[in-house]
Amino acid sequence: MAAEATLNNENSNSKPWGGGVSPFGISWGKMMMWFFLVSDAFTFSSLIIAYGAFRHRHTQVWPTANDVFTHFPFVHEHLPLAYVGLMTFILIMSSVTMVLAVDAGHRRDNRGVAIWLGLTVIGGFMFVGSQAWEWYNFITGTPKGALITNMGEVYRFPENAPSLHGGAHGHTAIPDWALISPDHKVISDKAEVERIKSISKPIKGANLVNNEYGHPLFADFFFFITGFHGFHVFSGVVINLIIFFNVLSGVYVRRGHYEHIEKTGLYWHFVDLVWVFVFTFFYLV
Amino acid sequence: MSEHHNHEMHGYYTGDIHNQFVPEHYDPKNRSVIWKTFWILLFITIGEVAIAFTSLSKELLMVIFIVLTIVKAYFIVAFFMHLKHEKLSLAYCILLPFILIVYLIAMSLTEANYLNLWDLIFK
Numbered sequence: 001m002a003a004e005a006t007l008n009n010e011n012s013n014s015k016p017w018g019g020g021v022s023p024f025g026i027s028w029g030k031m032m033m034w035f036f037l038v039s040d041a042f043t044f045s046s047l048i049i050a051y052g053a054f055r056h057r058h059t060q061v062w063p064t065a066n067d068v069f070t071h072f073p074f075v076h077e078h079l080p081l082a083y084v085g086l087m088t089f090i091l092i093m094s095s096v097t098m099v100l101a102v103d104a105g106h107r108r109d110n111r112g113v114a115i116w117l118g119l120t121v122i123g124g125f126m127f128v129g130s131q132a133w134e135w136y137n138f139i140t141g142t143p144k145g146a147l148i149t150n151m152g153e154v155y156r157f158p159e160n161a162p163s164l165h166g167g168a169h170g171h172t173a174i175p176d177w178a179l180i181s182p183d184h185k186v187i188s189d190k191a192e193v194e195r196i197k198s199i200s201k202p203i204k205g206a207n208l209v210n211n212e213y214g215h216p217l218f219a220d221f222f223f224f225i226t227g228f229h230g231f232h233v234f235s236g237v238v239i240n241l242i243i244f245f246n247v248l249s250g251v252y253v254r255r256g257h258y259e260h261i262e263k264t265g266l267y268w269h270f271v272d273l274v275w276v277f278v279f280t281f282f283y284l285v
Numbered sequence: 286m287s288e289h290h291n292h293e294m295h296g297y298y299t300g301d302i303h304n305q306f307v308p309e310h311y312d313p314k315n316r317s318v319i320w321k322t323f324w325i326l327l328f329i330t331i332g333e334v335a336i337a338f339t340s341l342s343k344e345l346l347m348v349i350f351i352v353l354t355i356v357k358a359y360f361i362v363a364f365f366m367h368l369k370h371e372k373l374s375l376a377y378c379i380l381l382p383f384i385l386i387v388y389l390i391a392m393s394l395t396e397a398n399y400l401n402l403w404d405l406i407f408k
Contacts, residue, residue: 016372024375027299027307034379045386049393056397066337085334089327096323099365103319106311257297259307269365273358280354284333285347 033263037270040232044274047228048281051221061182063214065283066163067156071137078162084283087130088275091233094123095272098240102265105258113261114247120268121244124237131230138222141205146212147179147196148203154214155187155196156180182214222282229278232271239264310370322364329353 016023024031055062066080073083097119104112147155158164158174164186178188179196187193203210211219243264252258296308333353336346363369368376 016374022305022307024372024378025308026371026375027305028303029299029301031375034375038379038382042382042386045383045389049386049389052390053393053397056394057400059401081334081337085330088330092323092326092330095361095365096319099319100316103315106309106315255300257299257307259297259299266366269361272365273361276354276357276361279330280333280350284337284350 027259029259029263030266033266037266040270041274044225044228044277047221047225048277051225051281054217054221058215058217061153061215063211063218064161064163064184067161068138068213068218069134069283070162071134073133080162081283083130083134084279087127087134088279090123090127090130091272091275094120094127095269097123098265098268102258102261105252105261108258110247110250110253113252113258114244117240117244117247117261121237121240124233124240124268128230128233128237131226131233135223135226138206138219141212145202145204147200148210148212149196149200151199153182154203154212155182155200156212156214158186160213225278225282229271229274232274236264236268236271240268318364322360325360326357329357 016025022028022031069084070078070080071083072079097116101113101116101120104116142157142160144157144160146157146160149155156179158176158178158180161180161184164174164180164184174186175188177190177193178186179193181187187196203212205212206219206222208216208220208223210216213219243260246252246260252260295310296306299305299307333350336349341349368379
Protein backbone atom coordinates (compact mmCIF):
# COMPACT_ATOMS: atom_id res chain seq x y z
CA MET A 1 0.00 0.00 0.00
CA ALA A 2 2.70 2.41 1.00
CA ALA A 3 4.85 1.43 -1.95
CA GLU A 4 1.92 1.97 -4.31
CA ALA A 5 1.31 5.47 -2.93
CA THR A 6 4.98 6.29 -3.35
CA LEU A 7 4.86 5.05 -6.94
CA ASN A 8 1.82 7.23 -7.62
CA ASN A 9 3.59 10.26 -6.24
CA GLU A 10 6.63 9.74 -8.40
CA ASN A 11 4.65 9.07 -11.55
CA SER A 12 2.27 11.99 -11.13
CA ASN A 13 2.19 14.68 -13.77
CA SER A 14 3.23 18.21 -12.98
CA LYS A 15 -0.29 19.72 -12.85
CA PRO A 16 -1.25 20.50 -9.22
CA TRP A 17 -4.85 19.27 -9.62
CA GLY A 18 -3.87 16.37 -11.94
CA GLY A 19 -3.97 13.80 -9.13
CA GLY A 20 -1.30 11.95 -7.21
CA VAL A 21 0.05 15.03 -5.42
CA SER A 22 -1.36 17.46 -2.85
CA PRO A 23 -2.72 20.40 -4.86
CA PHE A 24 -1.77 22.76 -2.02
CA GLY A 25 1.73 21.29 -1.65
CA ILE A 26 1.20 20.60 2.08
CA SER A 27 0.47 17.46 4.06
CA TRP A 28 -3.08 16.29 4.70
CA GLY A 29 -2.70 16.83 8.45
CA LYS A 30 -1.51 20.41 8.06
CA MET A 31 -4.35 21.24 5.68
CA MET A 32 -6.90 19.83 8.16
CA MET A 33 -5.31 21.88 10.95
CA TRP A 34 -5.75 25.00 8.80
CA PHE A 35 -9.41 24.21 8.17
CA PHE A 36 -9.99 23.50 11.87
CA LEU A 37 -8.42 26.88 12.69
CA VAL A 38 -10.72 28.62 10.18
CA SER A 39 -13.76 27.13 11.95
CA ASP A 40 -12.32 27.99 15.38
CA ALA A 41 -11.68 31.54 14.17
CA PHE A 42 -15.36 31.73 13.20
CA THR A 43 -16.33 30.70 16.75
CA PHE A 44 -14.09 33.35 18.31
CA SER A 45 -15.26 35.96 15.80
CA SER A 46 -18.89 35.26 16.70
CA LEU A 47 -18.13 35.65 20.42
CA ILE A 48 -16.21 38.90 19.96
CA ILE A 49 -18.87 40.28 17.58
CA ALA A 50 -21.57 39.42 20.16
CA TYR A 51 -19.50 41.32 22.74
CA GLY A 52 -19.24 44.26 20.31
CA ALA A 53 -22.98 44.23 19.62
CA PHE A 54 -23.94 44.32 23.33
CA ARG A 55 -21.32 46.98 23.98
CA HIS A 56 -22.82 49.18 21.25
CA ARG A 57 -26.29 48.38 22.60
CA HIS A 58 -25.28 49.67 26.09
CA THR A 59 -22.52 52.07 25.06
CA GLN A 60 -23.38 54.82 27.61
CA VAL A 61 -23.11 52.53 30.64
CA TRP A 62 -20.28 50.25 29.45
CA PRO A 63 -17.36 50.06 31.96
CA THR A 64 -14.00 51.63 31.08
CA ALA A 65 -11.38 48.84 30.95
CA ASN A 66 -8.75 51.21 32.41
CA ASP A 67 -10.84 51.42 35.61
CA VAL A 68 -11.24 47.65 35.85
CA PHE A 69 -7.86 46.05 35.12
CA THR A 70 -5.47 48.26 37.08
CA HIS A 71 -3.53 45.71 39.14
CA PHE A 72 0.14 44.83 38.85
CA PRO A 73 1.94 42.39 41.19
CA PHE A 74 3.67 44.12 44.17
CA VAL A 75 2.48 47.58 43.03
CA HIS A 76 -0.26 49.37 44.96
CA GLU A 77 -0.95 52.22 42.52
CA HIS A 78 -3.42 51.92 39.65
CA LEU A 79 -1.49 50.69 36.61
CA PRO A 80 -3.94 50.15 33.73
CA LEU A 81 -2.73 48.14 30.69
CA ALA A 82 0.66 47.29 32.25
CA TYR A 83 -0.19 43.74 33.33
CA VAL A 84 -2.11 42.81 30.19
CA GLY A 85 0.74 44.31 28.15
CA LEU A 86 3.09 41.93 29.97
CA MET A 87 0.73 38.99 29.28
CA THR A 88 0.71 39.92 25.58
CA PHE A 89 4.51 40.02 25.60
CA ILE A 90 4.65 36.53 27.20
CA LEU A 91 2.32 35.10 24.55
CA ILE A 92 4.17 36.73 21.61
CA MET A 93 7.45 35.46 23.08
CA SER A 94 6.11 31.90 23.35
CA SER A 95 4.93 32.18 19.73
CA VAL A 96 8.53 33.06 18.77
CA THR A 97 9.97 30.06 20.65
CA MET A 98 7.35 27.84 18.94
CA VAL A 99 8.28 29.05 15.45
CA LEU A 100 11.97 28.54 16.34
CA ALA A 101 11.11 24.93 17.33
CA VAL A 102 9.46 24.45 13.91
CA ASP A 103 12.57 25.96 12.28
CA ALA A 104 14.83 23.57 14.23
CA GLY A 105 12.60 20.72 13.01
CA HIS A 106 13.25 21.74 9.40
CA ARG A 107 16.96 21.44 10.16
CA ARG A 108 16.31 18.02 11.81
CA ASP A 109 17.92 19.41 14.98
CA ASN A 110 16.23 17.30 17.69
CA ARG A 111 18.02 19.05 20.57
CA GLY A 112 17.01 22.47 19.24
CA VAL A 113 13.36 21.38 18.91
CA ALA A 114 13.39 20.10 22.53
CA ILE A 115 14.85 23.36 23.91
CA TRP A 116 12.51 25.72 22.01
CA LEU A 117 9.45 23.56 22.67
CA GLY A 118 10.31 23.41 26.38
CA LEU A 119 10.50 27.21 26.49
CA THR A 120 7.13 27.41 24.69
CA VAL A 121 5.53 25.20 27.37
CA ILE A 122 6.97 27.45 30.11
CA GLY A 123 5.60 30.55 28.32
CA GLY A 124 2.18 28.89 28.04
CA PHE A 125 2.09 28.11 31.77
CA MET A 126 3.13 31.69 32.57
CA PHE A 127 0.29 33.02 30.44
CA VAL A 128 -2.35 30.72 31.99
CA GLY A 129 -1.09 31.70 35.45
CA SER A 130 -1.30 35.41 34.57
CA GLN A 131 -4.83 34.95 33.37
CA ALA A 132 -5.77 33.21 36.63
CA TRP A 133 -4.38 36.19 38.55
CA GLU A 134 -6.32 38.61 36.33
CA TRP A 135 -9.54 36.63 37.01
CA TYR A 136 -8.79 36.55 40.75
CA ASN A 137 -8.50 40.35 40.89
CA PHE A 138 -11.63 40.85 38.80
CA ILE A 139 -13.66 38.42 40.95
CA THR A 140 -12.50 39.85 44.33
CA GLY A 141 -12.88 43.46 43.15
CA THR A 142 -11.84 46.66 44.92
CA PRO A 143 -11.51 46.94 48.74
CA LYS A 144 -14.49 49.31 48.99
CA GLY A 145 -16.69 47.73 46.32
CA ALA A 146 -19.60 49.70 44.84
CA LEU A 147 -23.33 50.37 45.34
CA ILE A 148 -26.13 48.71 43.39
CA THR A 149 -29.60 50.31 43.43
CA ASN A 150 -32.84 48.35 43.55
CA MET A 151 -33.09 49.13 39.80
CA GLY A 152 -29.79 47.26 39.24
CA GLU A 153 -27.75 50.36 38.42
CA VAL A 154 -24.16 50.36 39.70
CA TYR A 155 -22.79 53.53 41.35
CA ARG A 156 -19.02 53.47 41.94
CA PHE A 157 -16.86 55.40 44.41
CA PRO A 158 -14.47 58.02 42.94
CA GLU A 159 -11.37 56.15 44.15
CA ASN A 160 -12.40 53.23 41.91
CA ALA A 161 -12.73 55.40 38.82
CA PRO A 162 -9.15 56.62 38.24
CA SER A 163 -9.83 57.39 34.56
CA LEU A 164 -12.10 60.30 35.68
CA HIS A 165 -9.34 61.87 37.81
CA GLY A 166 -6.70 64.05 36.17
CA GLY A 167 -5.00 62.40 33.25
CA ALA A 168 -5.59 64.01 29.92
CA HIS A 169 -9.19 64.86 30.77
CA GLY A 170 -8.73 67.78 33.18
CA HIS A 171 -7.81 67.94 36.85
CA THR A 172 -11.19 68.53 38.48
CA ALA A 173 -10.99 67.36 42.08
CA ILE A 174 -13.78 64.88 42.89
CA PRO A 175 -14.92 65.01 46.57
CA ASP A 176 -14.55 61.76 48.56
CA TRP A 177 -18.26 61.47 49.27
CA ALA A 178 -19.29 61.80 45.62
CA LEU A 179 -20.53 58.89 43.50
CA ILE A 180 -19.88 57.95 39.88
CA SER A 181 -23.05 57.21 37.93
CA PRO A 182 -23.35 54.21 35.55
CA ASP A 183 -22.79 56.57 32.59
CA HIS A 184 -19.49 57.84 34.13
CA LYS A 185 -20.77 61.19 35.48
CA VAL A 186 -19.75 62.62 38.86
CA ILE A 187 -22.67 63.06 41.29
CA SER A 188 -21.55 65.60 43.90
CA ASP A 189 -24.98 66.83 45.02
CA LYS A 190 -25.18 65.69 48.69
CA ALA A 191 -28.95 65.15 48.72
CA GLU A 192 -28.78 63.06 45.52
CA VAL A 193 -25.89 60.98 46.94
CA GLU A 194 -27.97 60.29 50.09
CA ARG A 195 -31.03 59.35 48.00
CA ILE A 196 -28.98 56.84 45.94
CA LYS A 197 -27.44 55.39 49.11
CA SER A 198 -30.89 54.90 50.65
CA ILE A 199 -32.07 52.69 47.76
CA SER A 200 -28.76 50.79 47.32
CA LYS A 201 -26.93 47.84 48.78
CA PRO A 202 -23.16 47.24 48.58
CA ILE A 203 -21.64 44.81 46.06
CA LYS A 204 -18.08 43.66 45.72
CA GLY A 205 -16.23 42.14 42.78
CA ALA A 206 -17.60 40.65 39.60
CA ASN A 207 -19.41 37.43 38.80
CA LEU A 208 -21.95 36.24 36.24
CA VAL A 209 -24.84 38.08 38.00
CA ASN A 210 -23.31 41.28 39.44
CA ASN A 211 -20.38 43.44 38.44
CA GLU A 212 -19.17 46.23 40.71
CA TYR A 213 -17.47 47.94 37.73
CA GLY A 214 -20.73 48.47 35.84
CA HIS A 215 -22.89 46.51 33.42
CA PRO A 216 -23.02 42.76 34.26
CA LEU A 217 -22.75 41.83 30.54
CA PHE A 218 -19.18 43.17 30.59
CA ALA A 219 -18.28 40.55 33.21
CA ASP A 220 -20.24 37.80 31.41
CA PHE A 221 -18.43 38.37 28.12
CA PHE A 222 -15.08 38.81 29.87
CA PHE A 223 -15.41 35.48 31.67
CA PHE A 224 -16.71 33.66 28.61
CA ILE A 225 -14.27 34.97 25.99
CA THR A 226 -11.07 35.05 28.07
CA GLY A 227 -12.15 31.73 29.61
CA PHE A 228 -12.63 30.15 26.17
CA HIS A 229 -9.27 31.57 25.08
CA GLY A 230 -7.60 30.41 28.29
CA PHE A 231 -9.01 26.93 27.70
CA HIS A 232 -7.41 27.00 24.23
CA VAL A 233 -4.09 28.05 25.76
CA PHE A 234 -4.33 25.28 28.35
CA SER A 235 -5.12 22.68 25.63
CA GLY A 236 -2.17 24.03 23.63
CA VAL A 237 0.16 23.64 26.63
CA VAL A 238 -0.99 20.03 27.13
CA ILE A 239 -0.51 19.21 23.41
CA ASN A 240 2.91 20.92 23.44
CA LEU A 241 3.90 18.89 26.53
CA ILE A 242 2.96 15.61 24.79
CA ILE A 243 4.95 16.63 21.70
CA PHE A 244 7.84 17.69 23.97
CA PHE A 245 8.04 14.20 25.52
CA ASN A 246 7.82 12.69 22.02
CA VAL A 247 10.82 14.82 21.01
CA LEU A 248 12.76 13.74 24.10
CA SER A 249 12.09 10.05 23.39
CA GLY A 250 13.22 10.43 19.77
CA VAL A 251 9.86 9.72 18.07
CA TYR A 252 10.52 12.25 15.31
CA VAL A 253 14.13 11.18 14.78
CA ARG A 254 12.78 7.69 13.99
CA ARG A 255 9.98 9.13 11.83
CA GLY A 256 12.45 11.27 9.88
CA HIS A 257 10.42 14.49 9.90
CA TYR A 258 8.87 17.04 12.29
CA GLU A 259 5.49 17.62 10.64
CA HIS A 260 3.80 17.17 14.04
CA ILE A 261 5.65 20.23 15.41
CA GLU A 262 4.38 22.28 12.45
CA LYS A 263 0.75 21.29 13.12
CA THR A 264 0.86 22.10 16.84
CA GLY A 265 2.80 25.25 15.93
CA LEU A 266 -0.08 26.42 13.72
CA TYR A 267 -2.51 25.89 16.63
CA TRP A 268 -0.25 27.74 19.05
CA HIS A 269 0.13 30.77 16.75
CA PHE A 270 -3.63 30.81 16.30
CA VAL A 271 -4.04 31.11 20.09
CA ASP A 272 -1.65 34.08 19.99
CA LEU A 273 -3.62 35.57 17.09
CA VAL A 274 -6.90 35.37 19.03
CA TRP A 275 -5.27 37.08 22.02
CA VAL A 276 -4.24 40.00 19.76
CA PHE A 277 -7.95 40.58 19.08
CA VAL A 278 -9.05 40.02 22.71
CA PHE A 279 -6.38 42.51 23.86
CA THR A 280 -7.64 45.15 21.45
CA PHE A 281 -11.37 44.76 22.02
CA PHE A 282 -11.38 44.17 25.80
CA TYR A 283 -8.50 46.39 26.95
CA LEU A 284 -7.60 49.02 24.35
CA VAL A 285 -10.76 50.13 22.53
CA MET B 286 20.31 20.94 -13.78
CA SER B 287 20.99 18.26 -11.18
CA GLU B 288 20.85 20.89 -8.42
CA HIS B 289 17.46 22.02 -9.69
CA HIS B 290 16.30 18.41 -9.65
CA ASN B 291 17.47 17.98 -6.05
CA HIS B 292 15.65 21.11 -5.01
CA GLU B 293 12.43 19.81 -6.56
CA MET B 294 12.69 16.46 -4.83
CA HIS B 295 13.62 17.77 -1.36
CA GLY B 296 11.03 16.76 1.20
CA TYR B 297 9.74 13.74 3.06
CA TYR B 298 7.07 11.04 3.01
CA THR B 299 4.58 11.47 5.86
CA GLY B 300 4.75 7.74 6.70
CA ASP B 301 1.07 7.57 7.73
CA ILE B 302 -1.74 5.81 5.85
CA HIS B 303 -1.60 8.43 3.04
CA ASN B 304 2.21 8.27 2.83
CA GLN B 305 2.10 11.54 1.02
CA PHE B 306 5.20 13.27 -0.34
CA VAL B 307 5.58 16.71 1.24
CA PRO B 308 7.99 19.10 -0.50
CA GLU B 309 10.22 21.10 1.85
CA HIS B 310 12.20 24.24 1.00
CA TYR B 311 14.31 25.15 4.00
CA ASP B 312 15.68 28.69 3.97
CA PRO B 313 18.46 29.48 6.49
CA LYS B 314 17.28 33.13 6.49
CA ASN B 315 14.07 32.03 8.29
CA ARG B 316 15.46 32.77 11.73
CA SER B 317 16.21 36.41 10.98
CA VAL B 318 12.66 36.77 9.56
CA ILE B 319 11.27 35.29 12.81
CA TRP B 320 13.15 37.78 15.01
CA LYS B 321 12.23 40.71 12.75
CA THR B 322 8.57 39.71 13.06
CA PHE B 323 8.96 39.50 16.84
CA TRP B 324 10.38 43.04 17.07
CA ILE B 325 7.62 44.42 14.84
CA LEU B 326 4.91 42.79 17.00
CA LEU B 327 6.58 44.02 20.20
CA PHE B 328 6.96 47.61 18.99
CA ILE B 329 3.35 47.74 17.77
CA THR B 330 2.10 46.46 21.17
CA ILE B 331 4.25 48.95 23.14
CA GLY B 332 3.09 51.72 20.80
CA GLU B 333 -0.56 50.76 21.37
CA VAL B 334 -0.17 50.90 25.16
CA ALA B 335 1.69 54.23 24.87
CA ILE B 336 -0.86 56.02 22.68
CA ALA B 337 -3.73 54.77 24.91
CA PHE B 338 -2.61 57.42 27.46
CA THR B 339 -2.41 60.34 25.02
CA SER B 340 -5.17 62.92 24.61
CA LEU B 341 -6.20 61.72 21.14
CA SER B 342 -9.96 61.42 20.66
CA LYS B 343 -11.57 58.06 21.46
CA GLU B 344 -12.80 57.61 17.89
CA LEU B 345 -9.35 58.22 16.38
CA LEU B 346 -7.76 55.84 18.93
CA MET B 347 -10.31 53.16 18.06
CA VAL B 348 -9.46 53.39 14.34
CA ILE B 349 -5.70 53.31 15.07
CA PHE B 350 -6.06 50.28 17.39
CA ILE B 351 -8.15 48.29 14.92
CA VAL B 352 -5.75 49.04 12.03
CA LEU B 353 -2.73 48.04 14.19
CA THR B 354 -4.52 44.84 15.27
CA ILE B 355 -5.02 43.84 11.63
CA VAL B 356 -1.34 44.64 10.93
CA LYS B 357 -0.30 42.39 13.85
CA ALA B 358 -2.65 39.63 12.65
CA TYR B 359 -1.06 39.88 9.17
CA PHE B 360 2.46 39.40 10.59
CA ILE B 361 1.42 36.42 12.74
CA VAL B 362 -0.45 34.66 9.92
CA ALA B 363 2.05 35.50 7.16
CA PHE B 364 5.35 34.79 8.94
CA PHE B 365 4.69 32.72 12.09
CA MET B 366 2.10 30.51 10.38
CA HIS B 367 4.01 30.72 7.05
CA LEU B 368 0.86 31.43 5.03
CA LYS B 369 2.86 33.87 2.87
CA HIS B 370 4.99 30.94 1.70
CA GLU B 371 2.09 28.56 1.03
CA LYS B 372 0.39 28.29 -2.35
CA LEU B 373 -1.96 31.13 -3.22
CA SER B 374 -4.86 28.67 -3.69
CA LEU B 375 -4.53 27.58 -0.03
CA ALA B 376 -4.30 31.18 1.17
CA TYR B 377 -7.54 32.02 -0.68
CA CYS B 378 -9.31 28.95 0.79
CA ILE B 379 -8.37 30.13 4.28
CA LEU B 380 -8.88 33.89 3.94
CA LEU B 381 -11.92 34.32 1.68
CA PRO B 382 -14.49 32.83 4.16
CA PHE B 383 -13.77 35.81 6.46
CA ILE B 384 -15.79 38.03 4.10
CA LEU B 385 -18.76 36.53 5.99
CA ILE B 386 -17.29 37.85 9.26
CA VAL B 387 -17.17 41.38 7.82
CA TYR B 388 -20.84 41.00 6.94
CA LEU B 389 -21.68 39.72 10.46
CA ILE B 390 -19.88 42.70 12.04
CA ALA B 391 -21.76 45.20 9.88
CA MET B 392 -25.12 43.51 10.53
CA SER B 393 -24.71 43.09 14.32
CA LEU B 394 -23.38 46.57 15.02
CA THR B 395 -26.05 48.25 12.89
CA GLU B 396 -28.76 46.41 14.84
CA ALA B 397 -27.12 47.19 18.21
CA ASN B 398 -26.77 50.89 17.43
CA TYR B 399 -30.40 51.02 16.35
CA LEU B 400 -31.59 49.41 19.62
CA ASN B 401 -29.42 51.82 21.61
CA LEU B 402 -30.97 54.78 19.79
CA TRP B 403 -34.45 53.35 20.44
CA ASP B 404 -33.72 53.32 24.21
CA LEU B 405 -32.42 56.89 24.15
CA ILE B 406 -35.59 58.15 22.45
CA PHE B 407 -38.31 56.11 24.17
CA LYS B 408 -37.00 55.44 27.69
